[in-house]
Amino acid sequence: MAKYYINAANRKSRIHKEIYGHFSEHLGRCIYEGIYVGENSEIPNVNGMRTDVVEALKEIRIPVLRWPGGCFADEYHWKDGIGPKEGRKKMINTHWGGVVEDNSFGTHEYMELCRQLGCETYVNGNVGSGTVQEMSEWVEYMTFNGVSPMADLRAANGHPDPWKVDFFGVGNENWGCGGNMTPEYYGNLYRRYQTYVRQYGSGMDFSADAGFEEDGKIRKIACGPNIDDTQWTEGVMKTLFRHCDPRMHGNADGLSLHYYTHPEGWEIKGSATQFDAKVWYKTLAKTLYMEDLIAMHSAIMDQYDPQKKLGMIVDEWGTWFTVEPGTNPGFLYQQNTMRDALVACVNLNLFNKHSDRVKMACIAQMVNVLQAVILTEGARMIKTPTWHVFDLFKYHQDADLVESSIETELIGAEAEYMVPSLSESSSVDADGKLQITVGNLSVTDAYPVETLITGFDAKRVSGRILTGEMHDKNTFDDPDAVTSAPFTAELTAGALRFTIPPCSVVQLTVEE
Numbered sequence: 001m002a003k004y005y006i007n008a009a010n011r012k013s014r015i016h017k018e019i020y021g022h023f024s025e026h027l028g029r030c031i032y033e034g035i036y037v038g039e040n041s042e043i044p045n046v047n048g049m050r051t052d053v054v055e056a057l058k059e060i061r062i063p064v065l066r067w068p069g070g071c072f073a074d075e076y077h078w079k080d081g082i083g084p085k086e087g088r089k090k091m092i093n094t095h096w097g098g099v100v101e102d103n104s105f106g107t108h109e110y111m112e113l114c115r116q117l118g119c120e121t122y123v124n125g126n127v128g129s130g131t132v133q134e135m136s137e138w139v140e141y142m143t144f145n146g147v148s149p150m151a152d153l154r155a156a157n158g159h160p161d162p163w164k165v166d167f168f169g170v171g172n173e174n175w176g177c178g179g180n181m182t183p184e185y186y187g188n189l190y191r192r193y194q195t196y197v198r199q200y201g202s203g204m205d206f207s208a209d210a211g212f213e214e215d216g217k218i219r220k221i222a223c224g225p226n227i228d229d230t231q232w233t234e235g236v237m238k239t240l241f242r243h244c245d246p247r248m249h250g251n252a253d254g255l256s257l258h259y260y261t262h263p264e265g266w267e268i269k270g271s272a273t274q275f276d277a278k279v280w281y282k283t284l285a286k287t288l289y290m291e292d293l294i295a296m297h298s299a300i301m302d303q304y305d306p307q308k309k310l311g312m313i314v315d316e317w318g319t320w321f322t323v324e325p326g327t328n329p330g331f332l333y334q335q336n337t338m339r340d341a342l343v344a345c346v347n348l349n350l351f352n353k354h355s356d357r358v359k360m361a362c363i364a365q366m367v368n369v370l371q372a373v374i375l376t377e378g379a380r381m382i383k384t385p386t387w388h389v390f391d392l393f394k395y396h397q398d399a400d401l402v403e404s405s406i407e408t409e410l411i412g413a414e415a416e417y418m419v420p421s422l423s424e425s426s427s428v429d430a431d432g433k434l435q436i437t438v439g440n441l442s443v444t445d446a447y448p449v450e451t452l453i454t455g456f457d458a459k460r461v462s463g464r465i466l467t468g469e470m471h472d473k474n475t476f477d478d479p480d481a482v483t484s485a486p487f488t489a490e491l492t493a494g495a496l497r498f499t500i501p502p503c504s505v506v507q508l509t510v511e512e
């Protein structure tokens with residue numbers, strides 16, 4: 001019997017809803033086909049956005065959507081994507097498959113998508129190949145409410161009212177595809193570019209930033225490290241905070257971190273659907289490395305920002321496997337199994353647990369690319385096992401993380417890749433309900449769990465489970481092969497007992 005301790009009276013940090021964020025890039029069939037089919041498509045749509053996809057994303061309460069990249073962001077020139085569609089420039093998407101990008105999805109379409117989704121906006125600007133003026137004008141175009149060249153242009157293009165930009169990324173992966181910069185060079189560019197990301201929406205208020213917390217301003221995200229590149233974190237943080245009014249937190253509200261899980265390494269990656277138990281555990285062990293990464297980069301951030309005002313923004317995470325056979329290698333299209341579900345469960349529990357520093361995360365990517373929550377084929381759409389994990393975890397959004405720990409044993413097939421048997425996190429939401437998510441990482445063993453809850457008068461419990469064999473997946477012919485089902489836990493005298501089957505994710509809501 002695994003003992004699971006929850007002290008609901010010890011509230012730790014807020015689980016910002018943005019931890020459940022998504023990422024959409026002009027890559028493969030993510031934007032085109034996956035989200036945007038155009039107003040004249042036979043696929044049901046509203047202003048060109050697929051209705052089935054929008055509805056599925058609203059169901060999991062998508063809080064924020066990052067766009068337009070990724071590597072694409074540092075090659076994107078926003079003026080190519082505004083105005084009458086027939087006049088928009090065409091370009092080659094050099095990063096992703098060398099296909100023609102016709103710019104029919106641009107700023108207006110992205111804002112319309114976020115309006116339909118009811119989510120926050122996270123626009124990623126171009127530092128690698130763009131100018132300060134270009135970035136500054138984009139922000140003016142999107143957010144200035146008054147008479148100005150860019151506001152007038154926006155009105156001429158059919159949108160007199162400004163939009164709200166909640167987050168703005170100043171470059172992407174500038175250590176690599178975003179310009180191959182050194183951290184100090186990027187840090188200086190960040191300082192310069194962000195100066196012209198004006199706070200038009202909040203009356204040009206330049207007073208001290210609140211850090212990541214919402215204060216009506218655009219929250220600016222600096223490009224952070226790849227995986228374990230602590231030199232980058234150190235170099236950027238040092239540069240941001242040098243000669244800087246300490247109240248301004250280096251004029252950044254967040255620093256990104258990118259980490260993908262590819263079980264067989266970057267070169268080989270490995271199949272999304274064909275793997276054995278060894279590779280299953282290896283994948284999960286590599287996913288759990290996320291916790292080490294959060295700790296190592298947090299330790300550096302703490303030196304400059306001990307109050308943790310700056311968010312760690314894990315705005316690219318997820319599995320990255322070899323593409324589905326027969327698909328364009330530049331499109332990064334992969335299937336999604338129960339292994340992806342457990343990867344999502346482990347990562348989301350970790351983000352919850354470290355929500356004092358991790359304030360936003362965006363899974364890569366939303367539709368048809370990498371660890372997608374949705375796959376489409378023509379007019380057909382499927383929700384992947386990962387979608388179901390987001391569905392089970394959605395109750396943590398904006399809840400308070402509470403103290404909890406679970407007894408685990410080390411399991412696995414190879415000494416190098418042992419993992420704890422169970423992963424968990426728990427929170428108390430705005431309605432005072434206790435929200436629990438537990439994953440069983442074993443492919444063979446069920447675990448009876450006894451949950452001892454203090455600081456909470458548990459009276460009722462309900463729940464759901466996502467479970468299956470490790471290779472289980474949804475396909476266009478069998479779209480509901482993997483789906484969640486009601487789950488029963490027994491509640492007696494403050495103790496909650498349940499047995500979690502192998503390879504599963506359980507969600508419980510406990511009420512007083």
Ligand code: AHR
Pocket residue numbers: 025069070071072172173316364365370
């Ligand atoms: O998500 C795919 C790519 O991975 C992104 O464009 C880039 O930022 C990262 O390397």
